[in-house]
Amino acid sequence: MSDPSDAHILAAARLLRDGGLVAFPTETVYGLGANALDPLAVAGIFELKGRPRFDPLIVHLDTADLLPTVADLTAIPTAIGGELIEQLVERFWPGPLTLVLPKADAVPGIVTSDLPTVAVRVPDHPIARRLIRAAGVPVAAPSANRFGRTSPTTAQHVADSFADQSPLILDGGPCRVGVESTVLSLIESRPRLLRPGGVAVEELEEITGPIERALPSSESENSPASSPGMLASHYAPQTPLRLSDEAAPHPDSDRRCGLLAWRPTTTAGEFAALELLSSSGDLREAAANLFAAIRRLDQAGLDLIIATTPPPHGLGLAIQDRLSRAAAR
Structure with a gap:
């Protein structure tokens, strides 16, 4: 759907609530979304993408006010503290920053690869936020393409990726940022960069101080990844x-x-x-x-x-x- 109307957004939101999948634009790349609180719906993401279950998903909210519904903020390490999270959220949300935090019980294990943490962000795209708000549920969403392949930054890329298996697509035009979100872990004594992305590390360090930048080149086979996008081979074209x-x-x-x-x-x-x-x-x-x-x-x-x-x-x-x-x- 090009430039979706309110009616299109409401129809897509209803599909999410009913356990279906919707591809939607964000400022980074197009996401393939499902109700993050519905394990069967989330399983559909893994099936359609061909994504391994040990690669966790990012949960998308329409406002930072809903963060306590998916993250246990009482379990934040004392060395990190709630004030740091508030500062990061105030400056970078909505935007291409994902925070890894202790998981709330409401989030099913399939979303987090059974890790005790959850990756969460508020996207900076009006269609994404309208969709999530209308659905009334947090939305788990990786990139809307086949697993391991080049990420989609237009609705046509999504359609090309899935061909006759294509989900409902909300067309919001080309993505403004064009690379996935930066992923910052806040579950240890110091902030740790898990994935570089649309927010520069230098910008984050203006608030956090020095960030550990030891980026692993790969994760052990079949073991849960700490963050999406950490596998050694990813984003790959067919051509070498x-x-x-x-x-x-x-x-x-x-x-x-x-x-x-x-x-x-x-x-x-x-x-x-x-x-x-x-x-x-x-x-x-x-x-x-x-x-x-x-x-x-x-x-x-x-x-x-x-x-x-x-x-x-x-x-x-x-x-x-x-x-x-x-x-x-």
Whole structure:
């Protein structure tokens, strides 16, 4: 549904309450949502995506006031404290920040991979928040695509991912941020970064102080991941993708190569296809264009995609993370 009306939103909300799935836009990527309090509905997400049950989901709320319904704020470590959470919520919600907190009993184990924690955020997209508000339930939602593949940033990407199995899709146009939310764990004595994303770590540290940035490259097979997006291979196109730390990489002579460049490069003309993420080298623009550019190169009949990597600061850290996991096979 393009530019959904109130009637469309209400119909989608009713579908969520009845145990169905709805794909909806957020500022980061499109999500595949189900009633987070309905285990059977949430099971439908895992089935449609082909997602392993050990990869937990993020719970989406329409307002921070509902946080106590899904998180046990009385169990927050003393070293973290409620005041820090309030400061983070006040500055970054609604927005692309997910907080990992002690789980409330109402949240079923299938949402959290039976971990005692829950990942939760308030999205900064009017359609997402209207949908969640109308449904009257928290909404569990990973990205609306097949597991391990490139995340969707348009409604068409969602439709292409699921073909004839496509769920109801609310079309909100292209996603503004373009990479998933930053995931910050607040269950230990110090805040810990589990996934870089749409909020830069440097911005978070203005409130939290130093954040532990030891990002695991992979999780043990079949053991619950601490956060979505932590598996070694993720976000991957069908076409092999290779990273290059060169400012001006060259294509392989014996293969049809495409270039995914985060900023302009002098060797772009040597490649069979080019996707430039930002003509000015702006990291926010590059992040917003990342997944759509990967998808276009994946459909260009290439043997290999070579990607240049931005510096690991600001949103460059999130872009690096997505490219590294897309290159892992």
